[in-house]
Amino acid sequence: MVFIMKSLTVIREFLDSRLGIGPEKVLPEALLADLGVDSLTLVELMFEFEDRFNVTLGKDFAGPTTVGDLASLMDRLRGEQG
């Protein structure tokens, strides 16, 4: 749960600075596509996440569709590698 909160914070900070999306809209059930996150933006975000937490994302990770999916993916990586 602690991880979820930190991962969600990273996602919110990124989407605010990169796309100007207020944190109140970045809820676990929100669809990434609805927030304007396309494939390139998702890779940008994942690279930011890798840098911040010193973990490595595999090349063939399954594309998350919701903010919650993404946060869970981040949590799993940090649990495995952090």
Next chain:
Amino acid sequence: MGKCRVAVTGLGLVSPYGGDLADFFLRLLNGESAIRFLQTNDIPVPLAVPFVSCPEFDADAVLGRALAGTMDRFAQLGTSAAFGAWQDAGFSRGSSEESREDWGVSWGTAMGGTFAVEKAYRELWQKGRERISPMSVVLAMGNAASAHISIQLGLGGISTNHSVACASAAIAIGEAFRRVRSGETPVMLTGGSEAPQSYGVVRAWESLRVVAGGDENSSSCACRPFNADRSGLVLGEGGSALVLEDWDHAVARGARIHCEMVGYGTSCDHSHIVRPEMGGQVRALKAALVDASLATDEIDYINAHGTATIEGDPIEIAALRSVFGERAARLPVSATKSMHGHQLGAAGAIEAIVTILALREKAIPPTANLENIDPACKGVGHVTTGRHNQRLTSALSNSFAFGGSNAVLAFRAVA
């Protein structure tokens, strides 16, 4: 296809003076230099050069943060200028009753997304990273501005970028002109943008020994085209856009017409990669006059390429003397780069707009800082202070590039 008349129905600017066309032209008429002393925090050695920036430009405010974040600076400047021209032409950015599937974009930039390239190299070589931003390619690619403009305006025809050094935008405008005149499409959005203030680009230009020096006190007067003590060009950023439209199409929708574009001439010196050649410039000037069906005594103003380099300025004047003969001495000529700087690949677009506004406002902006004309640059009617209430019917804009590529655009005032 027959020849269609081509109207200029939209103009848009992101300039060092802001985006207001009337204010932009008034400042040039007053001889107001936008050149400032640029000092950076670059490592290992900060830049300290005269430069022309667009300090009021806020990409997030014009484009929105999400879109601005997908663009390097040159594409932000270009897309913003295109939005301005589109609005000026009276077109909406939303859906349209008329199909725009064959309307196109012809853009010019010489350097492209240099900030993205530089950032990537810093990551790789300074920080030892193996991976760079996934946005690097789309930020840096030369056609980024034209692509974003087509996407944002919903234009389904050709979307192309011309990278022809300092003639990029002039050639982009000329090629757009040909497409409209041929009847291939009724509307082309055209122009150019450049943001050459990244560290490596400035250093590269400095090493060519064609960049004027200066400090906090002298920078505003650093660019002195045709002057005996000129020392080189001053780099600048900006974006300028024009809407070229089939005349009948423009009239049918009741559009305001700034002027008519009537000719375009091109040539290559085919002699040297940087040293200009009079013969090539003469051929481009003559080609533009023939294309426009204009005689030399019908030209009332020339916006010169006039970069203030030691070698380039006299050759351009020699070319003008050769083409215009005895009339040359009375032919009003000015180099407005002395005030708005040299925008490299975008220069032809901002200077096309200056030329169009001169025709529209019946006024000629000066070459700033022209106090002591180099004897090698004499023989034309140098304009040293702004002239109002002029008889202006037809005018040319010159762009002569490294590589020997030359382009001349011809415009005629609306009767």
